[in-house]
Amino acid sequence: MDIDVIVVGGGPAGLTAAAYLRRFHRSCLVLDAGDSRARRIPESNNCPGFPHGVSGTELLRRMREQARAVDAAFESAVVDGLALVDGGFEVRAGGRRWRARKVILATGLSDRLPGDDWIEAAVGCGALRLCSICDAYEASDLAIGVYGPSEGLGGHALFLRGYSASVHALPTDDGDGGEDGDASRGAGVQWLQGGGRLAFDGQRCSYAPPGGEAVAFDTVYAYLGSDTSAGIAAAAGAGLTPEGEIIVDADQQTRLPGLYAIGDVVSGLNQISVAVGHAAIAATHAHNALPFVPRGGDGAGAR
Ligand SMILES: Cc1cc2nc3c(=O)[nH]c(=O)nc-3n(C[C@H](O)[C@H](O)[C@H](O)COP(=O)(O)OP(=O)(O)OC[C@H]3O[C@@H](n4cnc5c(N)ncnc54)[C@H](O)[C@@H]3O)c2cc1C
Missing domain, CATH: 3.50.50.60 (FAD/NAD(P)-binding domain)
Known part of the structure; x- marks a missing residue:
């Protein structure tokens, strides 16, 4: 039947x-x-x-x-x-x-994730997050990184700027995010040089721009689609x-x-x-x- x-x-x-x-x-x-x-x-x-x-x-x-x-x-x-x-x-x-x-x-x-073996652990402890609508409230006033392709990254960063004065855009490429990027920079989002390396030390994620010093964040939102x-x-x-x-x-x-x-x-x-x-x-x-x-x-x- x-x-x-x-x-x-x-x-x-x-x-x-x-x-x-x-x-x-x-x-x-x-x-x-x-x-x-x-x-x-x-x-x-x-x-x-x-x-x-x-x-x-x-x-x-x-x-x-x-x-x-x-x-x-x-x-x-x-x-x-x-x-x-x-x-x-x-x-x-x-x-x-x-x-x-x-x-x-x-x-x-x-979710597309940065292809590293520490991803599960980083998501599990909230060092890496995937959904700002879900949990940006819990990230209020933290040092936030926003990681992903420059196109669209400005909009995500601007959204998160409503939760913290410390928001850094961490683009995976050389783009500046166009108008959305400008709007986010105008609102105080710091853009680091793109194409750098995201890492996790067991507690926090950090981002090292090409040839530059690593910057650590309380939490990083990844937007990779x-x-x-x-x-x-x-x-x-x-x-x-x-x-x-x-x-x-x-x-x-x-x-x-x-x-x-x-x-x-x-x-x-x-x-x-x-x-x-x-x-x-x-x-x-x-x-x-x-x-x-x-x-x-x-x-x-x-x-
Ligand atoms: C890190 C993280 C934090 C989140 N936090 C929140 C939050 O705080 N609040 C909130 O509202 N949302 C949150 N979300 C989003 C939430 O998890 C999703 O919106 C929700 O799980 C969607 O439910 P769903 O049933 O549509 O899909 P899913 O929960 O993804 O379930 C789909 C199921 O279908 C199965 N499936 C897929 N293909 C097949 C197939 N071919 N045959 C058989 N089975 C299949 C999968 O294995 C899975 O079990 C978060 C997501 C993530 C990743």
Whole structure:
């Protein structure tokens, strides 16, 4: 028998969708590769309901427990294909196949990181950060570095200048950032010579401009872009924006009826609260679009 809904991805978006679907008495299988961005959050302080912060691993543990408590099913899998079959979907991972009436893609994105072996440790202690909307408040009045290609770096640096008087732009190339760079310099951001070396001493990151002395920072924000996981959706026929995000309507549905996309794989604002909101919308729409199943006195109808 077909599963009502397969959710691909077990981060905050996918786990929330699974909990909603089971609470609608729909059968639901989560296929997850197990590498949520949220795993890298040392402590989130903007996650609703956690006034004293929560680590990403603890948040994921709780969300998974909540989905498991209503019997959501899970399998480890890297989904590599999706096709419309008989009005539903076939989902593929290697040699394995599943059939579902609806599919929710919650596969997130991958941050591009400076390719050094200390990255995990530096992110883990907050010396290197990836999301100023998430945690710039905690970096207020610290010595902040902003690392990445000069194009776009001025805008990020200016945003962070709202949190600290000490902000240095650390470009990975020779550019000056154009108008955004000028605006940031006008607001007091110091631009160091580009193309230098970022290092980590176990506690803090530092940046050495070519031929110059290393400057240490309390925290460095890296803006090196990200890689989308939208390829599966595109191959199945869903439309993508020029930036590679899956195009969805107000119900989080792609242009393929019954295929939804939620969380970072679609969102411009990559935040847990946004991912969770997408999940509620998609799961509720999918439930209402599935055939109605009256509940029997013996619990029949519940799946
Ligand atoms: C260091 C850091 C700090 C952050 N801090 C905050 C914060 O404080 N507040 C906040 O709101 N946000 C924060 N974020 C952002 C937040 O982590 C993301 O917005 C959130 O995790 C997005 O949830 P998601 O479910 O869409 O994607 P993800 O959490 O990335 O989950 C996607 C899941 O899909 C799986 N997957 C991918 N492809 C496949 C496939 N083909 N088959 C099967 N499974 C697949 C992945 O392995 C993963 O488990 C932070 C991010 C980082 C990196």
